[in-house]
Amino acid sequence: MGTMDAKPDESRRILFVDAFDSFSNNIVGILKECLEAEVILVHMNDELVHRDLLDILTLFDAVVVGPGPGHPANPSDVGFINKLWALHGTDMIPVLGICLGFQSLCLLYGAHIKRLQQARHGIISRPCHSNADIFAGLINLETTQYHSLHVDLLGDEETRNVFWDCSKACPELLPLAWDTSDGINGPILMGARHVSKPLWGVQFHPESICTSTDGKRLISNWWSHAQAWSSDQRRVRMKMPSWSQASLPPGPSRIVPGFAEQGGSARDPSCAHFVHQVRSTIGEKDASLQWEKYSTVPVSPTTIIEELGYRNNDVVLLDSQGHSSGRFSIIGFVLPRKTIKIAYRVSDRMLRYELIGKQGATQEAAIQLDSIDQVWPMLQDALVACDPRKQRLHCRSLPEDSPFWGGLMGYISYEAGLETIDVEPHRSRASSDLPDINFVFIHRSIVVDHKEGELYVQSLLPNDHDWIMKTRSIIETLATQGEIRKRPNLTPAMAKSSETGNLVKVLATAKVTRPTETSYRNKVLKCQDYLAAGDSYELCLTDETTIHLDSALDEWALYKRLRKNNPAPFGAFLRFSDTVIVGSSPERFLSWTRDGKCQFRPIKGTVKKSADMTREKAHAILESSKERAENLMIVDLIRHDLSGVVGARNTWVSKLMVVEEYEKVYQLVSVVEGQLPSPALEQGGPRGIDVLKASLPPGSMTGAPKKRSCQILANIEQRPRGVYSGVLGYMDVGGAGDFSVVIRTAVRAGAVADSQSLHMGDSHDNISRPTNDDKQSFSGSNVWRVGAGGAVTIQSSDEGEFMEMEVKAASVLGALFSQK
Ligand SMILES: C=C(O[C@@H]1C=C(C(=O)O)C=C[C@H]1O)C(=O)O
Numbered sequence: 001m002g003t004m005d006a007k008p009d010e011s012r013r014i015l016f017v018d019a020f021d022s023f024s025n026n027i028v029g030i031l032k033e034c035l036e037a038e039v040i041l042v043h044m045n046d047e048l049v050h051r052d053l054l055d056i057l058t059l060f061d062a063v064v065v066g067p068g069p070g071h072p073a074n075p076s077d078v079g080f081i082n083k084l085w086a087l088h089g090t091d092m093i094p095v096l097g098i099c100l101g102f103q104s105l106c107l108l109y110g111a112h113i114k115r116l117q118q119a120r121h122g123i124i125s126r127p128c129h130s131n132a133d134i135f136a137g138l139i140n141l142e143t144t145q146y147h148s149l150h151v152d153l154l155g156d157e158e159t160r161n162v163f164w165d166c167s168k169a170c171p172e173l174l175p176l177a178w179d180t181s182d183g184i185n186g187p188i189l190m191g192a193r194h195v196s197k198p199l200w201g202v203q204f205h206p207e208s209i210c211t212s213t214d215g216k217r218l219i220s221n222w223w224s225h226a227q228a229w230s231s232d233q234r235r236v237r238m239k240m241p242s243w244s245q246a247s248l249p250p251g252p253s254r255i256v257p258g259f260a261e262q263g264g265s266a267r268d269p270s271c272a273h274f275v276h277q278v279r280s281t282i283g284e285k286d287a288s289l290q291w292e293k294y295s296t297v298p299v300s301p302t303t304i305i306e307e308l309g310y311r312n313n314d315v316v317l318l319d320s321q322g323h324s325s326g327r328f329s330i331i332g333f334v335l336p337r338k339t340i341k342i343a344y345r346v347s348d349r350m351l352r353y354e355l356i357g358k359q360g361a362t363q364e365a366a367i368q369l370d371s372i373d374q375v376w377p378m379l380q381d382a383l384v385a386c387d388p389r390k391q392r393l394h395c396r397s398l399p400e401d402s403p404f405w406g407g408l409m410g411y412i413s414y415e416a417g418l419e420t421i422d423v424e425p426h427r428s429r430a431s432s433d434l435p436d437i438n439f440v441f442i443h444r445s446i447v448v449d450h451k452e453g454e455l456y457v458q459s460l461l462p463n464d465h466d467w468i469m470k471t472r473s474i475i476e477t478l479a480t481q482g483e484i485r486k487r488p489n490l491t492p493a494m495a496k497s498s499e500t501g502n503l504v505k506v507l508a509t510a511k512v513t514r515p516t517e518t519s520y521r522n523k524v525l526k527c528q529d530y531l532a533a534g535d536s537y538e539l540c541l542t543d544e545t546t547i548h549l550d551s552a553l554d555e556w557a558l559y560k561r562l563r564k565n566n567p568a569p570f571g572a573f574l575r576f577s578d579t580v581i582v583g584s585s586p587e588r589f590l591s592w593t594r595d596g597k598c599q600f601r602p603i604k605g606t607v608k609k610s611a612d613m614t615r616e617k618a619h620a621i622l623e624s625s626k627e628r629a630e631n632l633m634i635v636d637l638i639r640h641d642l643s644g645v646v647g648a649r650n651t652w653v654s655k656l657m658v659v660e661e662y663e664k665v666y667q668l669v670s671v672v673e674g675q676l677p678s679p680a681l682e683q684g685g686p687r688g689i690d691v692l693k694a695s696l697p698p699g700s701m702t703g704a705p706k707k708r709s710c711q712i713l714a715n716i717e718q719r720p721r722g723v724y725s726g727v728l729g730y731m732d733v734g735g736a737g738d739f740s741v742v743i744r745t746a747v748r749a750g751a752v753a754d755s756q757s758l759h760m761g762d763s764h765d766n767i768s769r770p771t772n773d774d775k776q777s778f779s780g781s782n783v784w785r786v787g788a789g790g791a792v793t794i795q796s797s798d799e800g801e802f803m804e805m806e807v808k809a810a811s812v813l814g815a816l817f818s819q820k
């Protein structure tokens with residue numbers, strides 16, 4: 001490790017060894033909070049750290065080995081972790097193992113690692129403990145468990161009782177705690193230490209939001225014991241020559257947790273050209289926003305779109321659909337030869353941008369990127385270049401209460417999310433379907449504030465006052481005359497019935513291919529095999545229904561029908577180029593305000609509404625341990641994602657598992673929030689887009705731990721998910737953003753329909769299967785996809801999961817095929 005100054009330094013420094021878990025940043029957070037330690041995170045398979053392990057350990061006071069998927073006997077799951085338990089002599093260093101880490105410690109000292117009768121994922125229990133060592137004084141210890149495997153010290157097999165002395169088989173492992181609450185599994189070892197070495201471990205997760213504050217005291221106790229051992233041994237920690245990450249050999253997994261992980265990627269030279277192109281659409285002068293705000297009686301954003309002549313034109317609508325919990329609706333107008341479309345595909349890593357409505361290649365630029373990481377700074381720079389606050393001194397004030405002033409509207413697919421976490425996407429149909437990142441830069445917009453009864457008409461285009469005044473006047477007329485107006489030739493009733501007529505006629509020809517019950521239930525059982533083996537704690541399984549039509553559908557009519565039948569706070573209608581998306585999502589993924597407050601609203605836990613399902617009954621079901629465990633796992637995962645960017649100190653849970661009511665279902669919802677540093681105070685610090693990219697794909701659509709779960713799901717599902725399971729929303733030039741999770745949504749397939757989607761094999765049920773002759777007549781634009789699924793846990797039943805998936809699919813399909 002080169003020359004090192006042998007002088008000890010005062011600060012505390014811990015090495016955290018991450019086994020690719022989705023809770024690691026939460027553990028780092030409590031190490032920092034309780035111990036005020038500097039924490040460096042490395043992955044357990046980091047070859048350079050492995051190679052120089054002994055030297056590297058001299059730079060640290062202690063090591064924490066984290067949880068993770070898999071089995072401690074499997075080298076690819078634990079990497080160099082075993083080495084830490086086997087250190088001896090002056091190489092020894094205090095180590096704490098958590099869950100997988102704990103199991104690997106015990107395995108090395110003779111214990112057997114066995115499967116639990118029933119895995120415990122997201123289960124809360126009160127272990128009984130020795131009230132000594134690292135458990136001293138923890139009288140209110142309530143812990144969260146996430147494990148399928150357990151440690152067997154081969155003690156009192158016969159009576160299955162707890163014991164507190166070393167067993168004959170494991171004479172070096174002293175038991176410290178047991179979970180005795182579980183009748184099925186019997187007593188489960190929850191904590192142990194090595195009798196003479198500075199090695200400890202706990203089976204539960206001290207960092208979980210549902211572990212009591214004694215979890216933190218346990219960490220402090222461990223630190224005191226570790227310190228006492230080090231001073232007894234006169235162990236001296238070496239000083240880093242000058243503290244920086246560079247003191248460790250360079251490599252992708254050396255991380256000072258916090259924003260460094262997301263580290264500002266170097267700008268590609270082509271970025272400047274892209275930013276210039278976007279910037280040039282708002283004119284020569286500094287960006288400015290022209291806007292009008294006024295009070296209005298309620299007007300529906302769909303009526304506004306129709307009145308302004310966009311019924312059949314490209315437009316983006318983020319619509320709170322009259323849902324009680326949706327405050328704003330936002331309309332972004334797509335302008336031929338003005339609006340730039342930005343598209344990135346994972347399959348070839350090409351970024352393309354072009355002016356919409358300009359035919360011919362001259363206007364299109366295509367850049368070959370090395371990775372998706374290069375896309376985010378381009379988007380961010382383009383937004384900043386058009387920020388009207390830059391010339392604030394020269395222009396009138398800005399509408400601070402309007403969440404969107406203009407900027408990017410569109411979506412990021414599930415596969416784009418997979419690329420961010422280095423998981424290989426499923427490749428079928430990748431080249432023929434929609435782009436993975438797909439945004440338009442919106443200049444003209446309308447924001448409806450349903451709560452305050454206010455409306456904003458806004459434009460980033462220079463000299464656009466006339467459009468603003470004209471638009472305002474059309475909407476005012478609309479508001480004063482009421483929405484039901486007489487038109488010369490067409491009464492609203494007639495217009496409506498002709499819309500419905502078209503839908504009914506086209507949908508009557510639909511060939512609907514749905515997942516079969518047998519295949520879906522088998523997939524649930526496969527998921528549960530992985531859960532029982534310890535490879536995942538929760539898997540959000542999904543499948544897809546495809547609808548083949550033999551003529552084009554009136555997508556606007558379809559959208560209106562969906563918003564009426566299944567209103568939800570994150571309704572969406574997107575139509576530009578090849579893209580048509582019609583959605584009614586209940587779930588916010590992530591929003592951030594201009595002053596950096598971030599919010600996630602994960603939903604996990606679903607109960608179907610029906611005549612005999614009262615609110616009370618739904619509450620009772622959603623309060624069961626099955627539903628709460630599902631939700632808890634995602635809350636802990638999202639805390640990890642968010643705190644990896646803003647730090648655990650700036651991350652909190654403002655609502656934990658509350659029941660919300662939607663049109664067709666009750667859902668269990670939590671709210672996780674965080675605070676980014678103020679852009680004014682911290683130049684170059686993380687922004688909303690950094691939180692976004694660090695949190696993809698949405699945890700509620702993956703399960704935990706995220707990376708391993710996504711690999712397993714790709715294998716079981718055998719299809720790309722596309723836009724479904726991705727995120728959809730906007731990023732505003734003023735620095736705000738809001739994205740929903742793309743669920744309860746119908747997506748029109750890209751222009752070239754993939755022949756594979758017509759050959760779904762026997763896992764799908766063709767209500768009416770197209771014949772060979774039919775195939776010719778389908779173009780991509782007449783194929784629609786509706787994804788649906790749900791979180792599978794060890795407590796799920798295959799039948800129950802199939803029904804849940806069907807209920808969710810029906811919230812869209814039912815609306816499509818209803819006669820109303
Ligand atoms: C997978 C879907 O929904 C997700 C799964 C949920 C669940 O398991 O309870 C709830 C909301 C979504 O996060 C879907 O609607 O298709």
Ligand SMILES: NC(=O)CC[C@H](N)C(=O)O
Nearest residue numbers: 067068099100148149534
């Ligand atoms: N949370 C964990 O570390 C889990 C460890 C191991 N994969 C198990 O399931 O038991």
